[in-house]
Amino acid sequence: RGSSPSPSASPVLPLSAIPRLDRSISTASSASSVSAHSSTSRTSDVAASLRRRGYMRPQATNFAESAKNRESVMSLGSIAHLQYYFARTGLLDGKGAQLAKSRKGLPGSGSSDKYSPSGHPEWHDGSMGSGVIHDEPQGFDEGSSELDTQQEPMMLPPTVSTYNYRQVYVESPPGLPMLRRELTDALDESSKVLEDIISETSTKHQSVGDLLDTPSGSTTAGQRASSADAPGWQEIQGLHVLDVMTLAIRAGKNYYTLHEHPQKLYAIKSEREIRGELYQVLDVLKRMAARNFAGGIRILEVAAMQTWIGTVADMLDQELAQERRDQEERDGWKWRHGDWTGRERDREWHFIRSFDPATEELPVWTDPATADALPTPFLRAVQDGVRLVRLHNALVQKSKRHFEEIKTYHTDTNKPYRCADNLKYWRKAAELRWEAKLEFNALDVVQNSNPAAWRQFDDALMKWCRAVRAEITMEW
Template sequence: MPRIRKHRISLLIRSLTTATALHLPPLSTTMDSPNSPPNRSTSPDPWATPSLAIGAIPPLDRSVSTASSVSSVSGRSVGSRLSDGGRRRGYMRPEGTEFSKSAKSRESVMNLGTIAHLQYYFARTGLLDTATGRVAKSRKPGSRTPSGNEPTSPGLDADFSSLSLASPSGTMEPHLGEGFVDSPLDETASMAWEDPEPMMLPPTVSTYKNNPIYVPPPPDMTVLRRELRESLAESMKHLQELEKGFKDVQPDGKTATNGGPEASGWHEIQGLNLLDVTTLAIRAARNYYTAHEEPQRLYAIKSERTIRKELYDTLEVLKRLAIRNFGNGVQPYEVTQLKQWVVDIGALLNTEEEKERLEHEERESWSWREGNWSGRERERELLFLRSFDSSPDVLPEWTNPTEAELPTPLLAALQNGLRLVHLHNTLVRRSKRHFEEIKSYHTDTAKPYRCADNLRYWVKAAELRWDIKLDVDVMGVVQGKDANAWKKFDAALLQWCQGVREEITSEWQKQKNQTRTPTLQIDPNFEAL
């Protein structure tokens, strides 16, 4: 009997110790309570770290936090948390989205797919956890455990403190709120249980398909000129047919077709044909004017104001003809106005072609375009400058500054910068790219600062338009007392001439070698077999 009583007392003490460790009421109370939790077959060892109370009301899986936890840990298992499809740290895998037509034209809306892709990529790879500080850092030996306790020995206590009561295998599985941080390492370790995901593109790859807008190349001037001439010829043919009808006038003042019952229908057919061909001619003329490669040459023949006025006058004639519904047919004065416009446009094209021919002959006569000029660089560049200099005074000879007294005659003629500004503007107009023309400069160079400003304008324009960076001592050139400033000015002038000449000659050579579109015109009398 004493031995049995001693055994019962030891069991009672062990039960009280376990109840105290698990935050449970005494054994007698749990036995009498109708809602008591089920008894366990075995009890943990006395030295095990206490865990959360079982069957506590309210449950403690969402409200318990430890010293090492950042946020409350859900009671779901890792497998259930990772079974949410493509969710990572609250970000879903980006999917295709259909936008409206107005939204597709806005780049900010179309970039939303890329933003979602970046968020999901960072969350999946762990970069997002590093940025927000949610990655569990490695602890130093002797520091607190994930449950907040300090281990007494690096062996047994540390091992048992990291084990879970519900996982006999000893794996660290965060569930029921035992205080472990939801680390991305656990997610990546359990990714093998999920369905294989598609390959994740790096964040440098765009995730939405942006349909490129095709921009056709600029039309060839030869094609535009050919279309304009063909449309003018077609319009002139209809106008001549109408003039022939005016000559066939009967004694009563009516034409052969005006007195019949189908006169109104015939007038409408004539008016519609004339309206179609003349509208096509106006459209071809507008395309030719707006897409012209050298509008300065075109406007030198006829001003832009005059060209626009002639187009509007022609449209007004057609408008009045259509408003009256082609009543009484096309009148002779209307045919005269339309025919005059066609003749004027043809004369404009002829004058322009003649100017192009003269310019081409002038280019072929310039000796500085080709040939071997080694050792005579300054002579070649002087001929280049004289070809585009519009000043009545001829530029003096260009001598070497090391062999002559400074300043040389050429450098002295260009000292105020005005002549260089005019040369720059002329060369810009003769080139294919008409931009960075110097529009503001000083014509009165009596003051030294005005000469310095002109030189600065020329240096900056050379950098912006011709991509040539010049080193010029502006104030030294204006004052004219520093020999080194004159030498630098001479070297900069030589460098500028060489760069501009090479660009312009390359443009002319490319234009000369450009394949011309053949003039194809369909014969209206051709009948298909």
């Protein structure tokens, strides 16, 4: 076209380019392919030296108080420091910081400007093949551009302080004996305060029964001597009762929520009943505080608080009694003590009998290698898998970690595939809960296909018993 520029003309920046191309530099190509390749390569190196390597200098960030306590949030500063340091030194380009700009001063100040844009060899006339840079691109002001690193302070390399992670110490939750002692002490203190209130009214009422027969609004614990009838004394007394009862409720809540075996606790009293009693005594304290303890603490309010203290103390006594019975039962298990060398199957048989919930008598476990015919009576008793599934669930309930209980299984085992499914359920639960990987063919055991399947099943039972017995014994 007639309007096209001459091929020999030097290239210029396009008008109104988006994004702006004032950082780009082009040269005229030569006729020689080798010279053109060299010119293109050197031009890309110059552009790489001028290009910011993808990261901005990290700015200070104000984190929230909750975020300052999280190690992952506080590590963000170290990550940004590393990224910016590697970008500035050229390590992200894989060139070992050879493209980094000089930090020792401006060109001509005596420092080496080998790697600065103004001192780069390719910027001199005749050094870029047949292409010659006539003018610096319009608008290119290195002193005010983003690429001017002389305006930025020295960037120190990462040090040990960059990875200074604070060791956060998390206190372990208190054990069951400590929780029980705190609850018992709080209950004793509350009971003592309430008994003092009742004893103060004993001059007018001879027994607690007479106090309970008195209308709730007519007789109070604050009606004593004239010096104790002042509203200030009643408020002090009410606040003291409120403090000790609040501490007792807090100790009770901690005991319920941090209990190591909540299922044993709920076996004595359901969770609904425990929460209901807590809400009742809290409602009594709320009504007392709402009236600003006017008229003193009423007798029915004292009786309600004493009732709650008595129910909690009774529950603790029942729990201690249950623990003593469990300990006596564990001491009576013969498989826990003695030398069982050469009688491993007898030991595992006694172990299974200790937790077997089935009512049918468990046959003696004999060695399949010495048996006349397979399956043995013991293996036939567990062939359908129902007994093994129930035994697994019973052991899970006895252990401290209640998970991987088999909740769905077949009780009607008239079909062979249902028995095989029960054995598969038991095998998978043994792997997940007791970390015992069992290998046997469930369908061959159910269909009585070959004697080798029964021997594998017997070995799997022995392996399962050893794994479960080791974990159960370690927990006690």
